Amino acid sequence: MRLKEGHKEKDIIEAAVKVFAEFGYHNAKISTIAKKANVATGSVYVYYKNKEDILFNIFDTLWQDLFEKLKIVSDNNELQPDEKVELMVDMVFEVFSGNPSLAVVFVNEQNNIIRLGEYRFNDYYEKFLDFAEAVLKEGIAKGLFRKEIDLNVFRNFIFGAIRYLLHVWAEDPKKIGIKKISSTVKNLLLHGIMKHTRN
């Protein structure tokens, strides 16, 4: 018997994240990924069924990570809804903060993933938005948030805004600090841009 040597499986995924981020899924060559992972082209197929399987793997891991962390915030009954919103925003940025390439892939390939027809990703994604919606609902129930906000629009609004800022940040992490981004997002989300003269 011979054991698999090293961390090829992980090496390949990590290389793939970088290559997908740089070239985009469709322009990323398996041979480039293999080279970056210090592995032969054929070896990629020992560990993954095909190219899309690699992408799916990246997203699976990512979503699972996001959920796990989101759930901790969501389930914490000590927190007020507005604090939850803040922590959730922080959390998302935190997940990506060490890995800009992953953020780029997450944002850019979302639609590919859905088009490839793997329904589990729709589910992940729905579940994720449900968290956002639940917090808003809780805030409204507690009389803390304004009830005129449409829940469905809200959850996509926040998702879209964050997703995009993640992308902007990831394309050039030195340009704007992730701290500055997340604090502005939280601020905008809770209070909007206007000075408040009304109740």
Next chain:
Amino acid sequence: MRLKEGHKEKDIIEAAVKVFAEFGYHNAKISTIAKKANVATGSVYVYYKNKEDILFNIFDTLWQDLFEKLKIVSDNNELQPDEKVELMVDMVFEVFSGNPSLAVVFVNEQNNIIRLGEYRFNDYYEKFLDFAEAVLKEGIAKGLFRKEIDLNVFRNFIFGAIRYLLHVWAEDPKKIGIKKISSTVKNLLLHGIMKHTRN
């Protein structure tokens, strides 16, 4: 002499928008576009240099349209900054309201376009964000908007949120009305989600 018959040029673009929206740029076949435009495959190359030229054309037209309309709002000195924000949001949704496929392409292929290395699109895009930034600045100068908001984060925040909602709407236009979306966006943007207890 023989004249070009019909509106092949336009037919091809319109078919391409639909096909790109359905399959994504990379999975869209020229032959499919040709078929949908009632034209032979080769004819596509009479009117457009190649596949990316078609995509560029779509974006060129779109950005020009967006600018033109944005400028009218931006230049109107009768309007208060908050009114401008509202009108700008309306305007963007309006541009796409008759053509969901166009919205899908706009959102999904943005990164492709940038990766294809055509710098004019970066310029379009920067200029577009500058409008948003200018309005915020004006509002702050007039004491209407809060000055803590980071301009750079703001402009990407709003762009990302709208872009994404456009996408959600376009994927299933019957699901949420575009009116409901834009009014919620305006509301969220100006006032945030919290009831206001502070100044």
Next chain:
DNA sequence: ATTATTTTTGAATCAATATTCATTAAAGAT
């Protein structure tokens, strides 16, 4: 009606690259 010019056509070409697979290498078992 014939000719000249331009458009349209779609099958053939060509390039790119994902995937396969026969071969080689390594590790453990005997």
Next chain:
DNA sequence: ATCTTTAATGAATATTGATTCAAAAATAAT
């Protein structure tokens, strides 16, 4: 040391689809 089993390799294969181009069709001019 030899054998067995699994891992790793990368050149060869196969597919896909963008692009080309020689031929056909349409129109206008003569």
